[in-house]
Amino acid sequence: YVADANDGKIYTYNMPDAMDARLASLALGGVDIGEFDPGRTDYRGVIAEGVTETTVTAEAVQDDASVAIVPDDADEGTDGHQVALDGLSEITIRVTSADGSRTRVYTVALEQTVVELGPAWASFEWPGPDGQAVDEADLPEEVVAVYTWDEAAGRWFGYLPGLEHVPTLNTLTAFSSGATYWIVAEEAVTWTIETHAPDSR
Incomplete structure (x- = not known):
């Protein structure tokens, strides 16, 4: 959906699949980022007590789009993309459309840890x-x-x-x-x- 500044109306445009650089879903094990929205790129993550590593699961809307996660996988011997959280301030997920024309970067800022006393x-x-x-x-x-x-x-x-x-x-x-x-x-x-x-x- 796009709002036209000239007439104030909202128009719908069909984006070719090859140009789509959105994530369909994003989840971090042991880190609460709230509800995910493909159109929202910035999130704050709350790390659960005792969690020192998270598994990042990110799926693109289009199967042919590429997804790159930073930092790199900390444990390639384990299923999923593992990220060590010690001293880490953010995790980024870069999605590149199938035709390479578009990129979208999702960021999770790791700002808080919750400890139950x-x-x-x-x-x-x-x-x-x-x-x-x-x-x-x-x-x-x-x-x-x-x-x-x-x-x-x-x-x-x-x-x-x-x-x-x-x-x-x-x-x-x-x-x-x-x-x-x-x-x-x-x-x-x-x-x-x-x-x-x-x-x-």
């Missing part, structure tokens, strides 16, 4: 930017404590919200990318973590 201790790998200050990581107010084991130092480092003025207690000051942390909250709560620094968007 509760009264029981839970462990997770930090998916956000390296060096993120703990007191600026938008910890839910229900969080009671966060700990990590430093192998090099041979000791635990901890952060207790509300006790930032006690340096001997709050020895954990920043999150490290890929490091494992143990966290506990007073009650069930969802923590949404930005997976890359704001100035890198």
Whole structure:
């Protein structure tokens, strides 16, 4: 459908199949991108807790169109296109029409990871930017404590919200990318973590 600027009417044009560079469907395992629309090219992906790799499934409207996914397949021995998510900010899918005359690029920006917390201790790998200050990581107010084991130092480092003025207690000051942390909250709560620094968007 195309709107004519001269008369304001909407006209329908039949696009030759060979010129069609649209995706018919797009899905990422363990990553929520919302409802897919072939006419929409930009998406935000929310990575589920514990997901470190996703299988990208992208099918073009036309069988003869080509589909290229970036980054490259991380595990060619496994069915589907595997993408490692650690430190990744976006995934792109480029569709080229059968006759090569048109391309369309779909982008999924990976901005958030959702971590489910509760009264029981839970462990997770930090998916956000390296060096993120703990007191600026938008910890839910229900969080009671966060700990990590430093192998090099041979000791635990901890952060207790509300006790930032006690340096001997709050020895954990920043999150490290890929490091494992143990966290506990007073009650069930969802923590949404930005997976890359704001100035890198």
